Amino acid sequence: MKNIYLNAFAMFFLAISIGACSGAKKGTVNAENVTDSVSNELSTQADSTGYIVRVGDVAPDFKVVLTDGQTVSLSSLRGKVVMLQFTASWCGVCRKEMPFIEKDIWQKHKDNKDFALIGIDRDEPLETVLSFAKATGVTYPMGLDPNADIFAKYALRDSGITRNVLIDREGKIVKMTRLYNEEEFASLVKQINEMLT
Structure with a gap:
């Protein structure tokens, strides 16, 4: 008792x-x-890949300066299907994945007013990002993320890249990928295609 x-x-x-x-x-x-x-x-706890956001969450808002000097906020893209690709020139897996993003996603949907794709380069200066885009052959918009502050809204600051975050027209996260896996990437491409048809 x-x-x-x-x-x-x-x-x-x-x-x-x-x-x-x-x-x-x-x-x-x-x-x-x-x-x-x-x-x-x-x-606020990270998953096994370092993400601190979850599928179903409203994607954290941010402003990013693109390599052409234009500033874009995520919230200004509401109503579009948005793909964020977190990347950096020193990431070998990013270099492997980016030509596929260019060919299988960007070239297919770049003229669709309901789609936006932004590569967010982690903590590198403009000159490096411009050289990186040229070396990988990508033409989709690239943004600068000094100090990885945008990245830290989505994943633990010290966790790795490459990462893709797919966001629906209501601003909710519908898919997140980590590293480059052909099967997972094909699933991402398929989901984008379905969301835009």
């Missing part, structure tokens, strides 16, 4: 502590606040 009382007291104390950390009024326990606190904490 003594153990039952001790366990009940411990659970009550734990609930009060969690409630206080979640912003609940001192001395009260609100189960909804405790649940929200726990789910908020879990939502």
Whole structure:
């Protein structure tokens, strides 16, 4: 019986502590606040590939300066199917994948007003990004991400690339890829085709 009382007291104390950390009024326990606190904490944890966003989430907004000097915000693209490709010149897998993105996605859909593709180059200067695009033969828009601040909205700052994030017309994430896998890439291409027909 003594153990039952001790366990009940411990659970009550734990609930009060969690409630206080979640912003609940001192001395009260609100189960909804405790649940929200726990789910908020879990939502900021990375998955096994380093993503901190999930399929179904509204894609975090950002502004990016493109290599032509134009500034684009993700929110300004709402109503379009958007693909973000996180990349960098030092990434060998990116160099392998980018010509496929150019050929199988960009060349097919670049004239579709309902589609946008932005390569977001991680933490490199303009000259390097321009040389990188030329070397890989890509013509899709490339943006600069100093300090990887845009990248850090989607994945742990120190996690790797290449990554693709596909966003629907409502601004929700519908697919995320990591590295280059032919089968996964074919699935990405298929999903983009379906979303645009």
